[in-house]
Amino acid sequence: MEGAHAQASGMGGMRAAGDLVARLQMTRRMRLQEAKAYLAAKLGCATRDLSDPVAMEQIRREKGFGTIAMTSTTHPGEPGMLEAKFNISEALAIPINCVERFKERARF
Amino acid sequence: MEPKIPTRMGDGSLVEMTRSEIKADLEAGTQLAARRAKVPELTQDELDHLLEIYASAARFTAVDIGEEVVLSNDGTGTKHIGSRVADLQSYEALVGIDLLEFWQIDYSYKAIKVNVAHEGQGMKIAQNLLTNPVQYGAMPDLGRYSAPDGPVPNWSELLPLGKIDAARAAQEEALEMLLADIAYVAEHLVEAGSDGIDMDTTGAAGDADFLAALRASRTLREKYPHLGIEIGMASEFVLGMHGQLTFDGERLAGMWPADQVRMVQQAGASIYGPAVNINTGRSTAWNIARAITFIKPAMAVAEIPVHVNVGMGVGGVPTCVYPPADATSRASKAFVEILKIDGL
Numbered sequence: 271m272e273g274a275h276a277q278a279s280g281m282g283g284m285r286a287a288g289d290l291v292a293r294l295q296m297t298r299r300m301r302l303q304e305a306k307a308y309l310a311a312k313l314g315c316a317t318r319d320l321s322d323p324v325a326m327e328q329i330r331r332e333k334g335f336g337t338i339a340m341t342s343t344t345h346p347g348e349p350g351m352l353e354a355k356f357n358i359s360e361a362l363a364i365p366i367n368c369v370e371r372f373k374e375r376a377r378f
Numbered sequence: 379m380e381p382k383i384p385t386r387m388g389d390g391s392l393v394e395m396t397r398s399e400i401k402a403d404l405e406a407g408t409q410l411a412a413r414r415a416k417v418p419e420l421t422q423d424e425l426d427h428l429l430e431i432y433a434s435a436a437r438f439t440a441v442d443i444g445e446e447v448v449l450s451n452d453g454t455g456t457k458h459i460g461s462r463v464a465d466l467q468s469y470e471a472l473v474g475i476d477l478l479e480f481w482q483i484d485y486s487y488k489a490i491k492v493n494v495a496h497e498g499q500g501m502k503i504a505q506n507l508l509t510n511p512v513q514y515g516a517m518p519d520l521g522r523y524s525a526p527d528g529p530v531p532n533w534s535e536l537l538p539l540g541k542i543d544a545a546r547a548a549q550e551e552a553l554e555m556l557l558a559d560i561a562y563v564a565e566h567l568v569e570a571g572s573d574g575i576d577m578d579t580t581g582a583a584g585d586a587d588f589l590a591a592l593r594a595s596r597t598l599r600e601k602y603p604h605l606g607i608e609i610g611m612a613s614e615f616v617l618g619m620h621g622q623l624t625f626d627g628e629r630l631a632g633m634w635p636a637d638q639v640r641m642v643q644q645a646g647a648s649i650y651g652p653a654v655n656i657n658t659g660r661s662t663a664w665n666i667a668r669a670i671t672f673i674k675p676a677m678a679v680a681e682i683p684v685h686v687n688v689g690m691g692v693g694g695v696p697t698c699v700y701p702p703a704d705a706t707s708r709a710s711k712a713f714v715e716i717l718k719i720d721g722l
Contacts, residue, residue, distance in 0.1 A: 271690060272451055274703040275722055276474040278440040278710035280449035288476030289510040292448045295683040295720065296477070296511060296574050296606030299648045302447055302683060302720035318444035336509040338471045354509050365604045368505035368571030 285338060287320040290362065297364045312362055333361055383435055386705040388665050389658035390698030397433040400663045404428050407660070407667030415634045417675050420667060424716050431708050432663040439707045441714045448721035450477035450649070450685050452515050452578045452610060457483060463504050470510045479515040479576060480504050486519035487559045494563055498570035505571040513574030513606055514567040518560065518590050520583035523552035533619065549586040549620045560594040574606025574648070582612035584619025585630040592625045592645040599646030609642045610651030610687055614672045636675035643682045649721070652676060653687040656697045662705050666694035666712050674717060683720035686713050
């Protein structure tokens with residue numbers, strides 16, 4: 271069922287920019303169009319690119335937002351998971367809870 | 379003779395209906411909802427749009443490119459992939475979910491309280507292994523505080539005896555216990571790095587259950603200005619099990635989605651999740667028209683994202699263990715294109 275929704279109308283999560291739009295909805299209580307416009311302006315792309323995995327792969331790699339490791343494409347030398355969330359937090363100007371906890375506990 | 383089109387009933391069974399029969403069901407669904415909730419029926423353009431979506435033999439349908447919405451997923455995973463964190467990873471990498479949820483099988487804040495350190499540890503591991511936002515979710519589940527499961531007299535037993543005041547007092551006592559438990563669990567999960575707290579299936583025990591979620595949300599928002607807070611509903615209508623409870627001076631019993639979303643945003647939540655239950659004896663066309671009619675007035679007043687519940691048995695998705703992709707994708711498309719929702 272989740273797969274059907276994801277294919278029918280989802281933004282693709284971190285295959286595209288669904289995770290980033292979700293963060294703006296959660297953290298800033300932005301409605302969808304406002305969140306998409308805000309994010310597109312921050313990334314310098316069109317709102318349509320935000321659900322396009324081809325466009326977003328390039329943007330995510332440039333910005334250090336992390337990509338999904340696949341059989342044919344892995345990028346172990348680039349940011350992933352928690353490292354990527356540091357970059358997302360800074361680029362989108364939103365606090366990310368686990369990033370803030372990491373800084374506090376690693377005594378940055 | 380008018381050709382038959384394969385379509386679904388609310389229990390998921392495959393049936394054949396003519397285009398005229400589907401059209402009649404759409405009209406009946408919106409008319410019933412409009413009468414019940416005292417809201418406008420869907421417009422002719424909206425009914426025509428729904429007819430195009432539902433009077434089709436296509437195995438799958440989808441929104442237009444560029445019109446996608448955020449897909450949040452309360453209760454992420456199947457619990458059988460390997461571990462709960464592996465569930466989240468697979469849903470991030472393979473399914474393409476936008477907002478994930480860490481949870482335990484006893485989906486109740488009261489139950490989680492006794493196991494909260496382990497839940498926090500799981501959340502911390504998840505946050506280290508995932509890029510997507512991960513929230514923690516459970517039900518307020520007020521009924522768990524009543525006898526025989528809890529310490530408070532059972533209001534469902536008191537009400538038939540006519541002991542109205544005692545039933546109300548029991549709910550008020552349980553509400554305070556629930557508030558303390560949500561605050562306790564939330565504090566531990568936020569400390570572990572959670573991106574948000576989800577109060578799911580809110581209102582399942584009536585207006586006191588809904589009030590607990592609203593008050594918990596307000597307290598959490600004051601403490602954590604940037605925390606994701608989602609309030610998802612149990613049904614389209616807040617049952618008046620108490621009947622006199624208010625939030626910001628407004629009586630909660632009897633609220634439909636348009637009033638629910640106003641309360642949720644006043645309480646400081648980030649996301650509102652309306653839920654409209656399925657009638658298994660009617661077609662999915664009838665159910666989707668009814669659900670959209672109930673929720674449409676909420677979209678007009680919403681200032682926060684609205685993620686409609688579209689799981690098995692709510693939001694036009696049939697009540698069955700394995701909802702068919704044809705029915706699921708039609709519900710997805712219908713909500714996105716007609717209501718311009720912010721997520722599912």
